[in-house]
Amino acid sequence: MSSDPIDLDRIVIVGASLAGLTAAATFRAQGWDGDLVVVEASATMPSDRPPLSKQVLAGTLEPAAAISALTDRIDGLDVDIRLDHRVAGAGFAADDLRLKFFNDHEITADGVVIATGSAARWPAGFLVETEDSTANEPKYRPRLAGVHVIRTLDDSLALKADLDSGPNRLVVIGAGFIGAEVAATARAAGVDVTMVEYAPLPLARVLGGMVGEFVADLHRDNGVDLRLGVGLDEIVEGAPGRVGAVTLTDGSRIDADVVVLGLGAAPELDWLGGSGLVVDNGVVCDETLWAGPGVVAAGDVASWVNTLFGERMRVEHWENAIEQGEAAAKRLLAAGEGSDGEPFASVPWFWSDQYDCKIQMAGRPAADDEIVLIDGDPADRRFAVAFRRGDRCTGVFAANRPRIAVVARMRMAESLDWSHVVP
Ligand SMILES: Cc1cc2nc3c(=O)[nH]c(=O)nc-3n(C[C@H](O)[C@H](O)[C@H](O)COP(=O)(O)OP(=O)(O)OC[C@H]3O[C@@H](n4cnc5c(N)ncnc54)[C@H](O)[C@@H]3O)c2cc1C
Numbered sequence: 545m546s547s548d549p550i551d552l553d554r555i556v557i558v559g560a561s562l563a564g565l566t567a568a569a570t571f572r573a574q575g576w577d578g579d580l581v582v583v584e585a586s587a588t589m590p591s592d593r594p595p596l597s598k599q600v601l602a603g604t605l606e607p608a609a610a611i612s613a614l615t616d617r618i619d620g621l622d623v624d625i626r627l628d629h630r631v632a633g634a635g636f637a638a639d640d641l642r643l644k645f646f647n648d649h650e651i652t653a654d655g656v657v658i659a660t661g662s663a664a665r666w667p668a669g670f671l672v673e674t675e676d677s678t679a680n681e682p683k684y685r686p687r688l689a690g691v692h693v694i695r696t697l698d699d700s701l702a703l704k705a706d707l708d709s710g711p712n713r714l715v716v717i718g719a720g721f722i723g724a725e726v727a728a729t730a731r732a733a734g735v736d737v738t739m740v741e742y743a744p745l746p747l748a749r750v751l752g753g754m755v756g757e758f759v760a761d762l763h764r765d766n767g768v769d770l771r772l773g774v775g776l777d778e779i780v781e782g783a784p785g786r787v788g789a790v791t792l793t794d795g796s797r798i799d800a801d802v803v804v805l806g807l808g809a810a811p812e813l814d815w816l817g818g819s820g821l822v823v824d825n826g827v828v829c830d831e832t833l834w835a836g837p838g839v840v841a842a843g844d845v846a847s848w849v850n851t852l853f854g855e856r857m858r859v860e861h862w863e864n865a866i867e868q869g870e871a872a873a874k875r876l877l878a879a880g881e882g883s884d885g886e887p888f889a890s891v892p893w894f895w896s897d898q899y900d901c902k903i904q905m906a907g908r909p910a911a912d913d914e915i916v917l918i919d920g921d922p923a924d925r926r927f928a929v930a931f932r933r934g935d936r937c938t939g940v941f942a943a944n945r946p947r948i949a950v951v952a953r954m955r956m957a958e959s960l961d962w963s964h965v966v967p
Pocket of ligand 1: 558559560561562563564583584585586590592593594595596597629630631632659660661662663694695696722812815842843844845859860861862863865893894895896897
């Protein structure tokens with residue numbers, strides 16, 4: 545016991561996706577029976593996101609199943625979900641937590657969970673205001689049809705409809721995980737794919753040479769025209785109002801019927817300006833996910849000190865959103881008991897499916913860590929590498945070697961010592 549207990553009669557969760565709904569389920573699982581409200585910007589229930597670049601895009605998973613994969617978490621629980629409620633601003637003073645909406649309505653809370661995730665990046669100036677945009681609530685759409693990002697179920701279905709309608713020469717800008725998954729799914733459907741990456745290799749900024757070379761070979765062997773070391777210059781109109789080509793920074797031009805932008809995501813923070821919280825590439829939390837009096841954050845939006853790695857990080861992974869949703873809810877309930885809670889220390893975990901390759905990654909490597917092959921051979925598409933920084937193992941990347949990744953993750957949770965993780 546180290547703080548005055550907070551009287552938690554009403555908790556509001558902002559964001560009804562993975563972190564937010566996991567937090568909601570955790571409050572109920574812990575026996576808290578107060579007034580639980582979840583406010584969500586989207587007018588329809590969000591879906592689980594990993595299938596959006598994989599099975600939903602391929603047509604092997606029904607949209608309803610992608611939604612229920614997420615919403616099953618709160619089935620039968622007493623949770624007041626308010627869709628079409630985008631929070632526009634907030635004021636977080638001790639004992640006075642307020643969330644403001646675009647229609648000037650506001651609600652108060654005794655505790656708040658911030659789970660607003662992240663939004664796909666668009667090139668500057670490419671979004672234009674729509675006809676239903678108002679001074680009070682601006683709304684945007686892409687300047688040209690046929691240009692997509694993938695963040696929501698609607699995004700995935702719109703891209704699928706475009707690819708299904710053919711002719712379809714797809715250009716993917718950005719060879720990160722989501723761009724690479726879209727390329728793989730589209731190739732499996734027989735689409736011509738060109739993938740453009742500004743770095744000299746895919747994933748070069750986070751994972752370094754051997755892994756990037758493996759991903760590049762994987763895509764080339766599956767018929768992707770990979771253009772490396774060159775960036776997007778312009779998205780060019782073809783038929784009126786529709787994309788027809790892209791030009792690249794080396795002066796080349798690629799004709800395109802469909803363009804997917806895999807430029808990464810940015811945390812949803814705009815609404816927190818002037819709220820009293822510190823934001824800096826995420827909601828700045830302490831090691832327990834505590835952001836300010838009565839306010840915790842979880843998932844893609846949370847920046848916290850991971851005591852296992854001894855560094856501040858923000859993680860855009862599915863499993864992190866679940867683990868932090870649970871931990872953040874428990875942290876708030878601990879504050880209700882006057883406790884300062886426990887640090888949230890974790891080994892980040894990510895997977896990606898591309899062609900016949902199941903990729904898994906544990907940890908938080910940096911591109912300049914030493915890469916050591918610990919199993920198999922990239923040429924066989926079955927291998928694992930570990931990342932070394934001094935006497936620490938910062939991560940393990942495995943392709944079609946799931947057990948190695950799982951065991952490495954368990955060992956890293958005990959200690960990052962190199963000889964412990966890679967005996
Ligand atoms: C296409 C795709 C594929 C992926 N594949 C994988 C994968 O294979 N493996 C993996 O580990 N991870 C994957 N991820 C990442 C994973 O899905 C995310 O890390 C996870 O969804 C994060 O959950 P979240 O709840 O923190 O945020 P989000 O899922 O981003 O949800 C945030 C919610 O908050 C709402 N919101 C935002 N602003 C406001 C506001 N002002 N007011 C009210 N509501 C608001 C949003 O509408 C949204 O519903 C993928 C992501 C995408 C997009």
